[in-house]
Amino acid sequence: MRPRREPIPDAVGLDLRTKPTISGTLVTLRPFREGDAEVMAEILSDPEVRALTGSVATTVEAHAGQPWDELLVEWYATRSDQPDRLDLAVEDVASGRLVGEVVLNELDRQDRSCNLRVLVGPAGRGRGLGTEAVGLATGYGIERLGLRRITLEVFAHNPRARRVYERVGYAVTRLRPGALVFDGAAVTAVDMAVEAERWQGFPPPDGSAGPVDASGT
Numbered sequence: 001m002r003p004r005r006e007p008i009p010d011a012v013g014l015d016l017r018t019k020p021t022i023s024g025t026l027v028t029l030r031p032f033r034e035g036d037a038e039v040m041a042e043i044l045s046d047p048e049v050r051a052l053t054g055s056v057a058t059t060v061e062a063h064a065g066q067p068w069d070e071l072l073v074e075w076y077a078t079r080s081d082q083p084d085r086l087d088l089a090v091e092d093v094a095s096g097r098l099v100g101e102v103v104l105n106e107l108d109r110q111d112r113s114c115n116l117r118v119l120v121g122p123a124g125r126g127r128g129l130g131t132e133a134v135g136l137a138t139g140y141g142i143e144r145l146g147l148r149r150i151t152l153e154v155f156a157h158n159p160r161a162r163r164v165y166e167r168v169g170y171a172v173t174r175l176r177p178g179a180l181v182f183d184g185a186a187v188t189a190v191d192m193a194v195e196a197e198r199w200q201g202f203p204p205p206d207g208s209a210g211p212v213d214a215s216g217t
């Protein structure tokens with residue numbers, strides 16, 4: 001058997017069509033299923049989620065909420081049909097509740113790279129769930145899918161998310177001052193990336209999370 005942390009570049013040939021269930025210690029990443037859209041509408045209505053993901057440009061808009069409507073139901077009902085992106089629900093192992101999502105998108109097959117985004121609602125935050133979700137998704141992307149690079153964007157007014165990405169192994173590649181204007185003030189976007197050749201695995205060598213079991217559905 002190969003060591004878990006060795007990249008397996010062609011293991012499943014950039015197969016983002018398969019939607020795995022990935023078990024960690026604190027979270028389970030799993031495909032979206034019926035009924036999730038209602039919970040996701042609540043999570044996406046959280047003002048912090050709206051403000052920090054760059055979805056809105058003002059505090060007033062951040063408090064406006066995300067409607068649980070047909071569009072949102074359709075969105076989550078079709079996540080498992082997408083061939084070029086991987087959207088997984090983040091479930092809190094302790095409560096069994098859906099608390100957020102982690103997504104590998106913007107796949108570039110030539111470059112063997114993609115983008116990662118994550119959000120965890122108030123019920124899941126501040127307990128290590130976001131770090132584990134990002135770590136598991138990144139490990140899956142590099143070790144199982146064979147991605148060479150995963151990139152992401154975080155705004156300078158979101159030090160918590162940046163801390164999470166750094167803990168998992170992402171490093172800053174570029175600063176883009178004024179990429180976002182929030183409440184009339186310019187906000188710097190920070191580009192970060194993790195390269196397969198520098199990937200240390202998750203949990204990192206000094207980490208304490210448990211084993212990872214990734215099985216396709």
Ligand SMILES: CC(C)(COP(=O)(O)OP(=O)(O)OC[C@H]1O[C@@H](n2cnc3c(N)ncnc32)[C@H](O)[C@@H]1OP(=O)(O)O)[C@@H](O)C(=O)NCCC(=O)NCCS
Pocket residue numbers: 048049052053100118119120121124125126127128129130131132153154155158159160161163164167
């Ligand atoms: C960012 C997010 C995914 C992190 O998930 P989480 O479960 O809350 O994070 P964790 O509990 O795993 O870890 C948070 C880390 O940030 C640290 N942290 C918290 N507030 C911080 C701050 N203001 N400055 C620096 N670090 C901070 C914590 O101490 C912890 O680090 P540690 O484990 O080394 O102690 C989640 O908070 C979230 O979705 N927020 C709203 C939307 C968002 O920001 N999405 C990301 C857009 S780029």
